[in-house]
Amino acid sequence: MPMSLHDAFVPSARQILIGMKGLVDKAEAFVRDNGLQDSELIDAKLAEDMWSLPWHVRACWVHTGYAVRLVMDGEFTPDFTEIPSDWEAMRTMLDDALAELDGIDAEALEAISGQTTGFILGGKRLMEMTAANFLLSFNQPNFNFHAATFYGILRMKSMPLGKMDFMGPMRVLGS
Structure with a gap:
């Protein structure tokens, strides 16, 4: 089965x-434990x-649940109107993205996979792709770029992190 x-x-x-x-x-915790100001990492x-x-948290939100919601209607316009300002706002935005993903109907998404999605920026329709290609060749790479950049900023600031911190919970047998 394909x-x-x-x-x-969605799962990735x-x-x-x-x-x-x-x-x-x-x-x-790193900020607190090292006597830093939040702004030393947030900025x-x-x-x-x-x-x-x-901004990278917002971009991850834009390129996941928000993107799927808009693709269902055939047009995608990025939304960067609300940038989280603190740790809690970042967690809330990530929770919102997860909730949107959890609410996606797999059959409805499959039904529109071949339909056209337009990318709108500045009021101009810049490109068109099928919904599947838009999610997999535009949104997914953008999402991964911003998630990896988020991780990279934290590593640059000397946080002791490894790849497993970035990867999140893998889908292993028995879980």
Whole structure:
């Protein structure tokens, strides 16, 4: 049986989002345990022309549950109107993304997988793809980039993290 669009996108996104929630918890503890100000991590960027930590949380939200919700209607416009300002707001945004993913009807997503999705930015329709290709070749790579950048910022700030912290709970037999 071929893999459904839901199976190709949702479980992996959930896994990494859960890992990110753990990273937020560890970052908050790292700040507290090392006598740092929250802003030393929250305002950190990998490079001056890149986004800070909370922007990457927002981007992960945008490219997961929010994206699927919009793809169901055939048009995607990124939403960066609400950037989380603290650890709790980051956790809440990650929880919201997880809740949206949990609410996705696998059959409904499969039903629209071949339909056209337009990417709208600045009021202009910049490209069109099938829903499946949009989620798997646009949203999924964007999501993974922002999740990895979030992790990279924390490592750059000397947090003792490993790959397993990033990966979240894997889907192993018996779990």
